[in-house]
Amino acid sequence: MISVSEALDHLFELATPLPTETVPLTQANGRVLAEAVAATRNQPPFSASAMDGYAVAAQGVVAGASYKVIGEAAAGHAFDGSVAAGQAVRIFTGAPVPEGAGHVVIQEDIDRDGDTITITDRLGSGTNIRPAGGDFTVGQTIAAPRLLRPNDVALLAAMNIGNVTVTRRPKVAIMATGDELVMPGENPGPDQIIASNSFGLQAMLRDAGCEARLLPIARDTESSLRTAFSLIDDADLVITIGGASVGDHDLVGKVAADLGMQRSFYKIAMRPGKPLMAGKLANGAMMIGLPGNPVSAMVCGQVFVLPVIRAMLGLGQAAPIEQTATLAHDLAANGPRQHYMRAKVDAGEIRVFGNQDSSLLTVLSTANALLIAPPNAPRMAKGTSVRFLPI
Numbered sequence: 001m002i003s004v005s006e007a008l009d010h011l012f013e014l015a016t017p018l019p020t021e022t023v024p025l026t027q028a029n030g031r032v033l034a035e036a037v038a039a040t041r042n043q044p045p046f047s048a049s050a051m052d053g054y055a056v057a058a059q060g061v062v063a064g065a066s067y068k069v070i071g072e073a074a075a076g077h078a079f080d081g082s083v084a085a086g087q088a089v090r091i092f093t094g095a096p097v098p099e100g101a102g103h104v105v106i107q108e109d110i111d112r113d114g115d116t117i118t119i120t121d122r123l124g125s126g127t128n129i130r131p132a133g134g135d136f137t138v139g140q141t142i143a144a145p146r147l148l149r150p151n152d153v154a155l156l157a158a159m160n161i162g163n164v165t166v167t168r169r170p171k172v173a174i175m176a177t178g179d180e181l182v183m184p185g186e187n188p189g190p191d192q193i194i195a196s197n198s199f200g201l202q203a204m205l206r207d208a209g210c211e212a213r214l215l216p217i218a219r220d221t222e223s224s225l226r227t228a229f230s231l232i233d234d235a236d237l238v239i240t241i242g243g244a245s246v247g248d249h250d251l252v253g254k255v256a257a258d259l260g261m262q263r264s265f266y267k268i269a270m271r272p273g274k275p276l277m278a279g280k281l282a283n284g285a286m287m288i289g290l291p292g293n294p295v296s297a298m299v300c301g302q303v304f305v306l307p308v309i310r311a312m313l314g315l316g317q318a319a320p321i322e323q324t325a326t327l328a329h330d331l332a333a334n335g336p337r338q339h340y341m342r343a344k345v346d347a348g349e350i351r352v353f354g355n356q357d358s359s360l361l362t363v364l365s366t367a368n369a370l371l372i373a374p375p376n377a378p379r380m381a382k383g384t385s386v387r388f389l390p391i
């Protein structure tokens with residue numbers, strides 16, 4: 001059995017970054033920017049008022065100073081003229097500051113009588129003017145690669161960038177296998193259960209920016225598995241679930257090999273997730289064979305599949321980012337496999353759940369962390385700093 005980090009290295013050897021495509025900005029959220037973009041304008045393009053008030057010359061702004069109001073500037077409507085000493089222009093938030101003005105006195109800080117305003121003794125600090133280019137200037141770049149989030153989309157829009165070059169979404173085909181499985185909503189027989197982790201993985205992969213589709217459930221026969229493999233089309237990654245262990249009905253590895261899969265590795269010193277396999281299918285698609293136990297499949301999704309997806313998206317080859325927390329209780333010594341223990345982190349303290357059976361989705365759903373107990377870790381006392389993956 002290889003270690004988790006050796007397995008990740010092998011997976012990264014198989015995962016090639018995908019080509020790019022251009023999408024309109026409205027489709028950019030959640031995509032990975034593949035080429036740097038540069039602002040095509042300054043923002044703001046003019047010095048702009050940050051408040052509703054009166055634009056006056058920069059000098060002499062003190063309580064008691066009076067001005068004659070000579071015009072108005074609103075957002076989208078500049079004042080056509082300049083402001084001299086003793087003059088003011090009524091101005092609104094977002095309006096260009098007129099020539100000659102260097103201060104916007106907010107309207108709460110003046111008394112107005114007809115066309116005359118007088119600054120009161122409430123005068124606040126600051127000029128209330130946003131300088132031209134104060135946010136960004138022409139040519140300023142957003143570097144790639146970068147996972148675009150809503151704040152980035154707003155920035156790109158402000159930069160007047162209507163289309164962006166992003167990495168194509170990874171196409172993933174998910175194949176649940178097993179005679180015992182039926183789809184949610186169907187009527188299971190007495191010896192059947194509902195396919196679950198395939199749906200969890202699809203959700204995980206869609207969250208990660210993939211086009212993830214479920215293949216029909218394959219039965220535990222070579223012909224059914226072959227049929228399912230024939231439906232993978234142009235998937236970049238095929239994920240099988242179950243049938244990975246050593247039982248008489250665990251046929252995924254055999255059928256994949258018969259179909260020309262070049263195996264990279266099988267079995268990892270990890271718990272849950274031991275019987276994981278990976279390789280390259282005859283058509284060039286990458287394959288990851290996950291163990292069937294629901295928690296095992298989901299944990300392997302976090303530890304292996306998501307890093308593979310990030311690599312395909314051009315975000316680099318990196319293991320999931322770990323955090324540290326303090327053990328809220330003593331923890332028994334670990335066995336030879338790296339154990340990803342379902343746990344709850346709260347205010348920097350981590351507590352593992354009592355039952356770590358890899359079939360328990362209720363426990364996984366309550367957990368917000370996977371505590372990482374390294375292979376052969378000795379007993380750890382309460383208060384020890386430990387590593388975990390947030391989930």
Ligand SMILES: Nc1nc2c(c(=O)[nH]1)N[C@H]1C(S)=C(S)[C@@H](COP(=O)(O)OP(=O)(O)OC[C@H]3O[C@@H](n4cnc5c(N)ncnc54)[C@H](O)[C@@H]3O)O[C@H]1N2
Nearest residue numbers: 176195196197198242243244245250274291292293294296
């Ligand atoms: N003699 C041994 N037996 C087992 C070993 C071993 O080393 N020696 N390894 C165990 C470990 S660890 C795991 S993990 C499982 C993995 O088995 P498979 O990948 O072959 O998975 P299945 O046998 O098909 O299923 C296991 C379990 O999970 C349920 N399952 C499967 N697919 C789904 C699905 N899509 N949704 C919900 N539940 C699913 C299935 O009904 C089984 O209960 O092998 C151990 N055995």
Ligand code: MOO
Nearest residue numbers: 272273274296358
């Ligand atoms: O490795 Mo299995 O995934 O322990 O349950």
